[in-house]
Amino acid sequence: MNVFDILGPVMIGPSSSHTAGAVKIGLVARQLLGDTPKKAKILLHGSFASTGVGHGTDKAIVAGLLGMQPDDKRIPDSFAAAKQQGLDFSFDTIHLRGAHPNTAVLTLEDGKKRKLEIEAASLGGGRIQVRKIDGIDTNFSGEYNTLIVHNLDQPGHVAQVTTILAQRNVNIATMQLYRNVQGGYAVMVIECDQPIPEDLVDWLMKLDGIIKVSYINVKQ
Amino acid sequence: MAYDSIKKMLKDAQEKNLPLWKVILQEDTASQNGSEEASMQKMLTLWKTMQTTTCSYRSEERSHSGLVGGDSARVSDAAKKGKLIGDAFLNEMIALALQISECNACMKRIVAAPTAGSCGVLPAVLIPLAKKENLPDTVMIQALYIAAGFGEVIAQRASIAGASGGCQAEIGTASAMAAAALVWLKGGSAEQCAHACAMALSNLLGLVCDPVAGLVEVPCVQRNVTGALNAVGAANMALSGVICHIPADEVIDAMGSIGDQMPTSLRETGKGGLAATPTGQKIAERLTDKTIL
Numbered sequence: 001m002n003v004f005d006i007l008g009p010v011m012i013g014p015s016s017s018h019t020a021g022a023v024k025i026g027l028v029a030r031q032l033l034g035d036t037p038k039k040a041k042i043l044l045h046g047s048f049a050s051t052g053v054g055h056g057t058d059k060a061i062v063a064g065l066l067g068m069q070p071d072d073k074r075i076p077d078s079f080a081a082a083k084q085q086g087l088d089f090s091f092d093t094i095h096l097r098g099a100h101p102n103t104a105v106l107t108l109e110d111g112k113k114r115k116l117e118i119e120a121a122s123l124g125g126g127r128i129q130v131r132k133i134d135g136i137d138t139n140f141s142g143e144y145n146t147l148i149v150h151n152l153d154q155p156g157h158v159a160q161v162t163t164i165l166a167q168r169n170v171n172i173a174t175m176q177l178y179r180n181v182q183g184g185y186a187v188m189v190i191e192c193d194q195p196i197p198e199d200l201v202d203w204l205m206k207l208d209g210i211i212k213v214s215y216i217n218v219k220q
Numbered sequence: 221m222a223y224d225s226i227k228k229m230l231k232d233a234q235e236k237n238l239p240l241w242k243v244i245l246q247e248d249t250a251s252q253n254g255s256e257e258a259s260m261q262k263m264l265t266l267w268k269t270m271q272t273t274t275c276s277y278r279s280e281e282r283s284h285s286g287l288v289g290g291d292s293a294r295v296s297d298a299a300k301k302g303k304l305i306g307d308a309f310l311n312e313m314i315a316l317a318l319q320i321s322e323c324n325a326c327m328k329r330i331v332a333a334p335t336a337g338s339c340g341v342l343p344a345v346l347i348p349l350a351k352k353e354n355l356p357d358t359v360m361i362q363a364l365y366i367a368a369g370f371g372e373v374i375a376q377r378a379s380i381a382g383a384s385g386g387c388q389a390e391i392g393t394a395s396a397m398a399a400a401a402l403v404w405l406k407g408g409s410a411e412q413c414a415h416a417c418a419m420a421l422s423n424l425l426g427l428v429c430d431p432v433a434g435l436v437e438v439p440c441v442q443r444n445v446t447g448a449l450n451a452v453g454a455a456n457m458a459l460s461g462v463i464c465h466i467p468a469d470e471v472i473d474a475m476g477s478i479g480d481q482m483p484t485s486l487r488e489t490g491k492g493g494l495a496a497t498p499t500g501q502k503i504a505e506r507l508t509d510k511t512i513l
Contacts (some may be wrong), residue, residue: 001222003248006334006380007342007364008398010269013324014283014436017334032254051434051490054285054507056327068445074326124381125335 009126010071016056016103018048021122023075026064028130028142029106029118031216037065038111043094046101048122058091061104065089070126074155077220103131116214122190134212136178136187142216144191146174149204153179157209161188164203170194185211221251222372226468229369230410240410241362245367258378263361269331270343273320276328282324285507288437292319294338310452317344317448321441322419334371334380334393337436340444341394342367345402345451355405366404367397370468377469378476379472382429382488387440392424392445392475397449403458418464418471420454425471426478428486430493433504439494 011020021088029038042061044052052058063078066085074081082089091206096103100121109118119132131139133148140146147165151157158177165172171193179186204213223229233243249256275285277302279293291418292315298304299311321340324330342364350360371380374393399420400413408416424447433439464471485492494500 001260001372001376002252003222003244003365003368003372004266006368006375007263007266008331008333009334010266010329010331012327013330013336013339014327015330019327019336020332024383047434054433054435054437057283059327071329073329124383125332202432 012075015055016126017122017124018057019060020070020126021128022057022060023064023070024128025120026061030065033108033116035110037108039109040089042091042107045096045099045103045138048092048102064180125194138189140189145195146216147196148192148214149188151186152209154183223466224376226373226414228283233410244365258497263364265333267360272322273330274348277319286302288325288441312348313344313448314445317444321444325437335390337440338390338394341447342398344448345398367401370400371397374472377472386482387429388424388427391421391443392421395447395451396421399454402455412458414468415464416454416458418468420451427492429488429489430495432495432500433507434490
């Protein structure tokens, strides 16, 4: 906790969880896709579904997808900006069993080949948690430099990824491993102290058994 | 680590022979491994943002629900016409608390202090005082460190979220932070800041969070006025030598404990209190019809 957890953030109102946090969900989803999406299907659950329009949650998520920060004055007009930038979006409600009351599920397409589905919750005070990526459980905030590798669940991939990070002097802060079934589809989420080098991502993508690599570099 | 005890915060200031704001700043930068200059620059940005929020106010604007907007202008107009109780200074605080909260509801840029729902309290008391007494930004920043220091203790010992502690945790905390800041700006001692914080929080203990239709609008916007006026009352009492008979840390613990005992219907769920009244429910139904989802 520091003084700026009490005073701040500077944000567009009216709610840190329903507006500022919603912008962050959009922003993290955009970063994970790697580009501004061309198509976005946004599903709102719980309090997001029942009070989201009144809190501008819908405008906030779209603003985040367009790369706006939580204090961007253009957030209230994000729908018009989406039209201009060719982002085709739709909203609906969903009921997720046992999910956090402020949860959104986003299905994104970049218009080329990349697709992404993420489920994220807004925890309050503008903090968020990514709960699922492409249907696999995860748990990270997007507040650190984060490398996400989707791979076949077979031996050696964790070693490959951690070795290349070590070679590039990138220190691992936290590491999580998830999979759907043994020998199936796996995801590793690695939070790092240093930014993830872009060429490292390209290199990983060429390895056998690596399905998809995405990353978030937090601006300092 | 931020302070988790007001007693400890005051003791440190006394032992180090430093002003209270400086101790809070030092403790903060030491734990972040950052520089005091950078922290103070950031605080200055927050102070400037609080002031620019008021510039974005348009009296004809309404929130998405249509429930909020225009009230600050109503108070200012009535004050100008001499219709109201109290002097211009007092009514400016009322108008400003409404104005900043209305800006929040209308999706303008605000500083959460400590939350978006209570963002009107601190600027409503600080801006008019800075103007009236011509206080420089450097002094106002010091007041913001005082406010943040007390807020940090409340956040750690109790809560600053309506969903966990009710409105006493949001408007109550904002009011306690503002009271301490005001005492310091008027030349009060660190002990008097603590008494003001304790009295302001004591006076709002038990306040529930019962937003109509679950929105940060009714009664949140108007409760910012209560937070501001209560801060002035507590600050004036402390500056006069009136003390809170329960120490600040214990008042904060009481707030936390009351929050724990509060039913969930009164903690930001929009299911109890004003939200559950026939009119509150009618408004909620009308807004559900308006929802495009």
